[in-house]
Amino acid sequence: MSILTTTFVPTQPHPTNNAPHNVWHELPKLSRHELRVEQQRTLDTPRRRYSLAARLLFIGMDLLYGRSRSLSKFRVLEIVARVPYQTWETITYKQITKRHRRPLDIRRLWDRVLEFRTQQDNEQWHLLILAELVALQRRNEAKGRENRIWYDVLPRLIAFGYWHFAWLLYALKPSWSHRLNADFEDHAEHEYALLVAEHPEWETTPYASDLAADYGSFASLADLFRQIGHDERLHKQESEQHLIAV
Ligand SMILES: [Fe+2]
Ligand SMILES: [Fe+2]
Numbered sequence: 001m002s003i004l005t006t007t008f009v010p011t012q013p014h015p016t017n018n019a020p021h022n023v024w025h026e027l028p029k030l031s032r033h034e035l036r037v038e039q040q041r042t043l044d045t046p047r048r049r050y051s052l053a054a055r056l057l058f059i060g061m062d063l064l065y066g067r068s069r070s071l072s073k074f075r076v077l078e079i080v081a082r083v084p085y086q087t088w089e090t091i092t093y094k095q096i097t098k099r100h101r102r103p104l105d106i107r108r109l110w111d112r113v114l115e116f117r118t119q120q121d122n123e124q125w126h127l128l129i130l131a132e133l134v135a136l137q138r139r140n141e142a143k144g145r146e147n148r149i150w151y152d153v154l155p156r157l158i159a160f161g162y163w164h165f166a167w168l169l170y171a172l173k174p175s176w177s178h179r180l181n182a183d184f185e186d187h188a189e190h191e192y193a194l195l196v197a198e199h200p201e202w203e204t205t206p207y208a209s210d211l212a213a214d215y216g217s218f219a220s221l222a223d224l225f226r227q228i229g230h231d232e233r234l235h236k237q238e239s240e241q242h243l244i245a246v
Pocket of ligand 2: 232
C-alpha cells in the first residue's frame with residue numbers, strides 16, 4: 001500500500017492542547033480608554049529589580065544616547081530589542097534538529113519558535129514606526145540625518161554584542177537570558193509610559209502611516225506609544241512565564 005493512501009492517526013496528544021495560554025501569542029490592540037488605563041497601571045507599578053547586566057546596559061545607553069527620552073534613543077533601543085528573540089529562535093531550531101526523532105518535543109519546540117518569532121515581528125513593527133517618526137521629526141525640524149557613527153554603526157555593534165551575550169546566557173542557562181530580557185522589556189514599558197506623560201501635546205497629534213497600517217490605527221501619537229508600551233509589558237510577561245516554567 002502506498003504511504004499516500006494510508007490513513008495515519010497520530011496517537012500522541014498535542015502537548016499544548018490543555019495549555020492555559022494561546023499558543024499563537026498574538027498581541028491584542030487596546031481601545032483608547034484601555035490604553036490610558038494601562039499606561040497609568042504601568043506608571044503605578046514599580047520596576048523589576050534589574051540584574052547587574054541589565055543595569056549596565058541601561059547605564060551604557062544613557063551614557064551613549066543621553067538620559068532624556070528622545071525618539072532617536074528609542075529607535076536604537078528597538079534595534080537591540082529584537083536580538084534576544086532572534087537568538088532564542090536560532091537555538092530552538094537547533095534543538096529541533098537534535099530531537100528530530102521525538103515528535104512531541106518538535107511540536108513543543110515549534111510552539112516556542114512561534115512565540116519568539118511573534119515577539120520578534122512585533123519588535124520589528126516598533127522599529128519601523130520609530131524609524132519613520134525619527135525621519136519625519138528631523139525633516140520637520142530641518143535637522144538632517146542623525147550622526148552615522150552614533151546612530152547607524154554603533155547600534156549595530158551593540159546589537160552584535162548583545163546577540164552573542166544573549167546567546168551565551170541562553171546556552172548556559174535559558175532563565176538567565178529570559179531574566180535579562182524581562183528586565184529590558186520592563187524598562188521599555190516604563191520608558192514608553194513616561195515618554196507619553198512628558199508629551200501632553202501628543203494627545204492631539206494625529207498619527208497615520210501607510211507603512212505601519214498593518215500594525216494598527218491610532219487616534220493620536222500618544223495612543224500609538226501607549227500601545228507600544230503595552231506590547232513591551234506583554235513581552236516582559238512572556239519572558240517571566242519562562243522564568244516560572246524553568
Ligand atoms: Fe519594542
Ligand atoms: Fe519588547
